[in-house]
Amino acid sequence: MKKTIFLDRDGTINVEKNYLHKIEDFEFENRAIEALKILSDLGYQLIVVTNQSGIARGYYGEEDLEKLNNYMVEELKKNGVEITACYFCPHHLEKGVGKYRVECECRKPNPGMLLKGINEYQVDIKNSYMVGDRQSDLEAGIRAGVKPILVKTGYGKNQIPNLDERVQTFENLYEFATKLACKN
Template sequence: MVRQCAILVGGLGTRLGALTQALPKPLMPCGDRPFLAWLMREMQRFGFDDFVLLAGHMSDEIENAVEQIRARLPKPARITVSVEPFRAGTGGALHHARALLDERFVLCNGDSIFACNLARFLAHATRDASFPNWILLRAVDDLDRYGAVSLDEGSDRVTSFQARSDAGSAGLINSGIYLLDHSVFDHVSESCSLEQDVLPRLAGGGELGGLVLDGYFRDIGLPGDLAAAGEELPRQLVRPAVFLDRDGVINVDHGWVGTRDRFEWADGVFPALQRLTDRGYHVFIVTNQSGVARGHYSEDDLDSLMRWAIGTIRANGATIDDWRYCPTHPSAPLERYRSESPRRKPGTGMIDELVAAWEIDRTQSFLFGDQPSDITAGQAAGLQTSLVQEQTLAEIVFGRSAFA
């Protein structure tokens, strides 16, 4: 899956007037952190850990803010700043960063956020080889502030971009998120506009696919929008979570499952995880893995298995935002793993770590597990709990009004 996200952070922010005289627009405070920190936090939910910031105007401020932003992210991240040598436009900024970009990468605007099930977009675009480049679209009731995007009837092909339409007209708009590969550089020059030059060329050549998704959207282009973002983002993006045990919940418990050949998905798990992601829940795995302590497999084996499992979940249009495991056991055969640990369920350590990293509202969150120790840990952590035994995870999720 794609792990690199380039973010356009070089705009002048002229519509914000005096507000952007000291800071570039993506660094405008929204609640207790810069807007850019919220955006990167949201992208980390879907596996992005390599960020390239395409800077220009006030690039020194962007560079100075990197460590501040990194400290607000829930997971480790590589952050690189690419500075355009002159005012090059959004397409030109991409051109000058070419050497830093993977063969396939996501590009997004640094002054807007679209909180949706991004895994659906990435999975759909990855499966469909008809188009090398993709744009994520939103449906709106009023195109007054936006340019419209047209799709070919009955297909995903983007056919055209047009200027702002009459007030009151419904249609599709650019969300500011793209999945691109290096074929895009055939249409990019050292000074050009992504929106006015590159995207229309891609569409004209039949090289651009589009997918429409729903979700919370906010840009910060005008003073009123920025003020609204400061109020809304903490409410919208500090979400409740669903904590899942692994064996017996998302996969069949064959005992000490540490390799792919012994990993069998539970019935209905992908639609269930997709529903949770669609509904905006953080989705975490918290799993005791004493198979490591017993010598059945290594921590490297477990890490490899989980990378594959989470990648497979994302390829099926859902996500696991993060995960934790505890390899110790008080009677472990391997001495280095023989210990008591508050992280091991029924302890709450793994849950507490994720709550702190992702700022979770415990009172609205759930834990689903197949063992009494899971339920004890969830209740002690202040979560709502369900035992996955007589019902599968899918049956529980699709039967709960909270996830409807």
């Protein structure tokens, strides 16, 4: 069993930009690369789980997302950070078009992407976390049985009044990583 950090992408790893899909618009959150290196050095496998309703809405395609995710993974690899997997949900029940307008188990707050990662990568759920900037990220983590962590980047500052008592809050991914390093 492997301890794992599940990570939302937009607003957690990279700066939140509506419907981000172009490499030239991608920008890591402040100290996010350092944070991911710390987590990796602590022995956590890193799995990205991201809702991508821009695909459902027809703003960009799955190929665009794959290119962007590959870019992010390669940039992190240059800095000694290995991303184990990147899962995404391209669905949206109300705003989706065509085959993407479905109710699914993968769109957070549903835990489908996390459960897939748990099954595929032998995740030790008792020693794993879900880090995100939205209530839906936290709820997906709770439903999957991992510890929910809110970062105040992206939409995180607006989520604080709605928090479940199980949720720990940090200014950003770097603060979470450094505090976790102190525990280990």
